[in-house]
Each structure stands twice: as structure tokens, then as C-alpha cells.
Amino acid sequence: MADEEHLNILKQGVEVWNRWRKENPDVWPDLSSADLREADLSGANLSGANLSWTYLREADLHRADLSEANLRGADLSEANLHEAILREANLSGANLSEADIRGAILSEADLSGANLSEADLCEANLRGADLSEAILSEANLTRADLSRAHLRGVHLRGADLTRANLSKADLSRADLSGADLTRANLSGTFLSGADLSQACLSGATLSGTFLSGAKLNGTRYNDATRWPDGFTPPPEAIKSEEQS
Helix, strand or coil: CCCHHHHHHHCCCHHHHHHHHHHCCCCCCECCCCECCCCECCCCECCCCECCCCECCCCECCCCECCCCECCCCECCCCECCCCECCCCECCCCECCCCECCCCECCCCECCCCECCCCECCCCECCCCECCCCECCCCECCCCECCCCECCCCECCCCECCCCECCCCECCCCECCCCECCCCECCCCECCCCECCCCECCCCECCCCECCCCECCCCEECCCCECCCCCCCCCCCEECCCCC
């Protein structure tokens, strides 16, 4: 449960809260399980705070500092996390469906089992993040950095990964069916056992990619697609006339 003193300070506004954090650098706020739905926390210093199981639906966390915060199981659905700092934060099992996470920094964050369906992660930094078994169906990940991310068993069905950087990421057993990977960087990526059926790989870079056991039924590609050396697309993959 949340510390009532900490919660009361936060309710006085971000300016008062940030000043208190500056004056008390050794205090780690406990806001766990608090009801902060629709709260205005834009620019708040919540680094290292305990926000596990906190209700933050539709909260405004634009440019908030949540680095190393514990947000395990928190409800952040439809929240504004635009350009927020979530470096090394624990978001395992959190609900971020339909959240605005554009340009946010989530490097090394734990998002395992999180629900990010239909979330907007355009240009987000997810380098080295753990998204294993997370749900990102229909999510917008255009130009997102997912290099070296852990994405085993992730659900990316119908996601937009146009120009995303997935180099050296682990996408083994991932569901990428119907995903748009146009011009995505998949060099050195593990796609063993992944489902790429009906996905678009036009202009994608797949040099050094591991594709053993991957499903390529109806996968679209074109002459600009750079496959691994010696790899020939199977008949079930479809060469498209699209230009990259």
C-alpha cells in the first residue's frame, strides 16, 4: 500500500513533489496500489518509486522520469508517456494498451508479459529491453529501436515495424503474422520458429538473420529485401512488385 505522506505530497502538484524529491534524495517513494487515474504527473520525478499495481489509467506522464521505477502490474492503459524516461524500469505484467509512448526511453526495461496492444511506440528506445511474451498486437513501432531486445514469444501480430531497428534482437517463436517490417533492420536477428506469415519484408535487411523453422507463408518481399547469404525465399513467400 502507498505511503500516505508520499501520496499527500504528490497530490499537492508536480512542482511541490519535485522539490520534495530534491530535498529528500535518500527517500524512495511508495505509491504502490494508489489510485492516480487521469492524474497530471507531467515532468514528475518518479525515479526509483514503487508504483507497483498503481492505477494510472489515462494519467499524464509526459516527460516524467520513471527510471528504475517499479511499475509491475500497473494499469497505464491510455496513459500519456510521450518522451517519458523509463530506463531500467520494471513494467512486467503492466497494462499499457493504447498508451502514447512515442519517443520514450525504455532501454533495459523489463516489459515481460506486458500488454502493449495498440500502443504508440513510434521512435521509442527499447534497446536491450525484455519484452518476452509481451502483447504488442497492432502496436505502432515505426522507427523504434529494438536492437538486442529480448522478444522471445512476443505477440506482434499486425504491428507496424516500418524502419524499426531489430538488429541482434531475439524474436524466436515470435508471432509477426501480418506485421509490416518494410525497410526494418533485422540483421543478426534470431527469428527461429517465428511466424512471419502474411508479413511484409519489402526492403528489409536480413543479412545474418537466423530463420530456421520460421513460417513464411504469404510473406511479401521484393528485390530490395536483403536476405541472408545463400538463403533463397521459399515458394510460399511472395515476391511483390512494391518498391522500397
